[in-house]
Amino acid sequence: MSISRRILMMTSLMAGAAFMAGPVAAQDPVRIAIVAKSLGNGFFEAAARGAEEAAKEVGNAEIIYTGPTSTTAEGQIEVINSLIAQRVDAIAISANDPDAVVPALKKAMQRGITVVSWDSGVAPEGREMHLAPSSDALIGQTIIKLAADHLPEGGKVAVLSATSTSTNQNIWIAEMKKVMDQYPDIELVATVYGDDLADKSYRETQGLLQSYPDLDAIIAPTSVGIVAAAQAVQDAGKAGQVNVTGIGLPSEMAGAVENGVSQSFAIWNPVDLGYATTMLAYNLATDQATAEPGAEIAMGRLGTATLDDDNQAAMSEPFTYDASNIEEFKDIF
Amino acid sequence: MIISFLKSREAILLGALIALILLVESRFSGFAMPRNLAAVFNDTSILIILALGQTLVILTRCIDLSLASNLALTGMVTAMLNAAMPGLPIVALLAVAVALGLIMGAFNGLLVWKLNIPPIVVTLGTLTIYRGIIFLVSGGSWVNSHEMSAAYKALPRAQMLGLPVLSWIAIVVIAGFAIGVNRTALGRAFYAVGGNPGAAVYTGIDVGRTRFSAFVIAGGLAGLCGYLWVSRYAVAYTDVAGGFELDIVAACVIGGISIAGGSGTVLGAVLGALFLGVIKNALPVAGISPFWQMAISGAAIIIAVAFNARKPPSRIILKHAEARS
Numbered sequence: 245m246s247i248s249r250r251i252l253m254m255t256s257l258m259a260g261a262a263f264m265a266g267p268v269a270a271q272d273p274v275r276i277a278i279v280a281k282s283l284g285n286g287f288f289e290a291a292a293r294g295a296e297e298a299a300k301e302v303g304n305a306e307i308i309y310t311g312p313t314s315t316t317a318e319g320q321i322e323v324i325n326s327l328i329a330q331r332v333d334a335i336a337i338s339a340n341d342p343d344a345v346v347p348a349l350k351k352a353m354q355r356g357i358t359v360v361s362w363d364s365g366v367a368p369e370g371r372e373m374h375l376a377p378s379s380d381a382l383i384g385q386t387i388i389k390l391a392a393d394h395l396p397e398g399g400k401v402a403v404l405s406a407t408s409t410s411t412n413q414n415i416w417i418a419e420m421k422k423v424m425d426q427y428p429d430i431e432l433v434a435t436v437y438g439d440d441l442a443d444k445s446y447r448e449t450q451g452l453l454q455s456y457p458d459l460d461a462i463i464a465p466t467s468v469g470i471v472a473a474a475q476a477v478q479d480a481g482k483a484g485q486v487n488v489t490g491i492g493l494p495s496e497m498a499g500a501v502e503n504g505v506s507q508s509f510a511i512w513n514p515v516d517l518g519y520a521t522t523m524l525a526y527n528l529a530t531d532q533a534t535a536e537p538g539a540e541i542a543m544g545r546l547g548t549a550t551l552d553d554d555n556q557a558a559m560s561e562p563f564t565y566d567a568s569n570i571e572e573f574k575d576i577f
Numbered sequence: 578m579i580i581s582f583l584k585s586r587e588a589i590l591l592g593a594l595i596a597l598i599l600l601v602e603s604r605f606s607g608f609a610m611p612r613n614l615a616a617v618f619n620d621t622s623i624l625i626i627l628a629l630g631q632t633l634v635i636l637t638r639c640i641d642l643s644l645a646s647n648l649a650l651t652g653m654v655t656a657m658l659n660a661a662m663p664g665l666p667i668v669a670l671l672a673v674a675v676a677l678g679l680i681m682g683a684f685n686g687l688l689v690w691k692l693n694i695p696p697i698v699v700t701l702g703t704l705t706i707y708r709g710i711i712f713l714v715s716g717g718s719w720v721n722s723h724e725m726s727a728a729y730k731a732l733p734r735a736q737m738l739g740l741p742v743l744s745w746i747a748i749v750v751i752a753g754f755a756i757g758v759n760r761t762a763l764g765r766a767f768y769a770v771g772g773n774p775g776a777a778v779y780t781g782i783d784v785g786r787t788r789f790s791a792f793v794i795a796g797g798l799a800g801l802c803g804y805l806w807v808s809r810y811a812v813a814y815t816d817v818a819g820g821f822e823l824d825i826v827a828a829c830v831i832g833g834i835s836i837a838g839g840s841g842t843v844l845g846a847v848l849g850a851l852f853l854g855v856i857k858n859a860l861p862v863a864g865i866s867p868f869w870q871m872a873i874s875g876a877a878i879i880i881a882v883a884f885n886a887r888k889p890p891s892r893i894i895l896k897h898a899e900a901r902s
Contacts, residue, residue: 436861442810442817447620451861475722475811499723
């Protein structure tokens with residue numbers, strides 16, 4: 245171990261001792277670095293806005309929003325090293341590679357820096373906790389709720405998925421089926437697979453419309469499928485009659501919401517995600533909470549995050565986008 | 578003449594197509610209704626146009642695997658142009674699409690003609706190159722329906738004499754091919770070059786130039802389809818029409834276009850494309866498990882090739898000249 249590293253270790257230990265000695269002084273803000281997958285991506289810019297909101301709320305926090313220019317692990321490692329040199333108090337990272345950034349983050353933790361991952365996780369040994377935007381169960385519950393909310397008298401719904409072997413979609417659909425008994429009037433008539441190809445998804449949607457002329461909603465938990473389904477429903481002249489919903493991106497679904505094909509759809513809210521991540525990082529960095537299995541850590545206006553055995557937590561159910569907020573979000577991501 | 582048609586491959590394929598439609602009708606009534614069949618034809622239009630382009634290339638003993646990438650790149654370029662300049666008339670965008678397609682086809686053709694690289698290698702390369710360029714020009718982002726102008730999306734959907742314009746474009750292309758392939762010198766040259774390149778040289782046909790022409794025409798059609806595809810599905814992204822090159826080749830093979838070159842008809846290619854189109858449109862409504870869908874498509878191809886394998890041996894008179902060409 246080199247001399248300089250030993251000195252650094254000592255200072256970080258001293259810093260740790262200072263934290264334990266008393267609350268952070270107001271004139272010494274907690275510096276939280278938000279590391280994006282890459283700069284110039286609307287999703288992460290929005291997360292940074294949420295982080296700023298959280299910083300304002302807690303008062304003595306300062307946000308350093310940074311990231312590499314391209315989505316590479318090497319770029320993120322450089323960024324992490326420079327953050328260590330700047331002696332930030334916390335690093336919150338959305339990783340380009342779950343394993344490649346671990347050594348750099350371990351080094352940061354040895355220096356007493358709080359490390360959390362969000363959005364795209366880091367392997368458990370490289371972070372104190374991970375905040376996922378949502379969980380499989382919450383997504384499954386949300387997609388059926390989206391359809392049911394616009395069918396107060398019940399109706400027929402069909403699922404347009406990606407490929408028949410896509411893990412994510414299959415889990416979400418299974419989670420959705422688990423809660424179907426809460427909606428006794430909603431009947432799931434078919435599950436079809438568009439393979440995440442625009443043309444096949446379009447054709448499968450046409451098939452659904454033909455096979456089930458009284459279909460009320462199509463749930464597409466995939467961003468390619470939901471766009472293609474919306475187009476097929478519009479071309480079939482069934483806008484307003486068949487509601488297309490599921491998981492999609494606001495920028496891609498803006499047209500479908502505007503012309504009434506889609507009443508609403510969902511995906512995680514990047515602003516909330518940045519906000520929640522910052523709250524967690526702040527609470528951990530100021531030792532108001534400890535990251536350990538079962539811990540409940542406050543996330544400000546979003547309630548609390550409960551850590552599982554891998555120190556992971558899910559923020560909330562996906563955020564619903566509809567005509568009231570699509571204009572605001574379509575330029576973000 | 579009628580009797581000779583009844584014995585032909587095309588007649589067998591037509592019979593199979595009708596049988597297939599009736600089979601689907603028995604499982605899902607309404608499928609064989611004229612309105613639905615028109616919808617199936619419309620849905621298959623792009624495949625028909627590309628299969629015809631591919632037919633020319635295959636007739637000359639070549640193959641073009643880059644058509645779907647060509648389509649995707651021109652589609653992305655027209656969509657981005659439209660998003661950036663909504664005022665640009667659609668005619669201009671169509672011209673850009675066709676021109677871009679022609680250039681990409683010419684690039685394939687030149688490599689095959691001047692550098693004598695095997696076409697499957699050339700187009701396997703350009704397949705990834707053209708696809709890669711999409712990522713370069715778009716930066717990986719999508720062009721979404723609300724960014725496209727209404728006129729951009731309206732053209733293929735506009736109704737004319739009871740059919741969408743997309744269908745009419747396919748009909749015009751089919752008619753053009755029927756005349757061009759059977760009644761022009763270039764059209765006959767495609768057969769001559771593929772049937773017997775050696776003999777073609779002796780009749781004064783430039784084999785390389787003819788192959789180049791085939792690639793250029795196929796490329797231009799792919800460019801046209803690029804616009805049609807993106808405006809039909811109202812979305813452009815890097816993976817548009819991914820894997821479609823194989824559907825195009827499959828349509829030709831089912832249609833009896835011999836991979837060995839020199840044999841095949843326009844009607845065959847159209848029927849082959851329609852056969853695949855009917856399967857694609859029937860499987861979603863016939864309630865067949867998605868796990869079976871690919872196997873069924875594959876089986877259709879193998880059965881078709883087995884039928885087409887009964888090709889009469891062609892006579893090779895000038896071995897020497899053939900070896901040189």
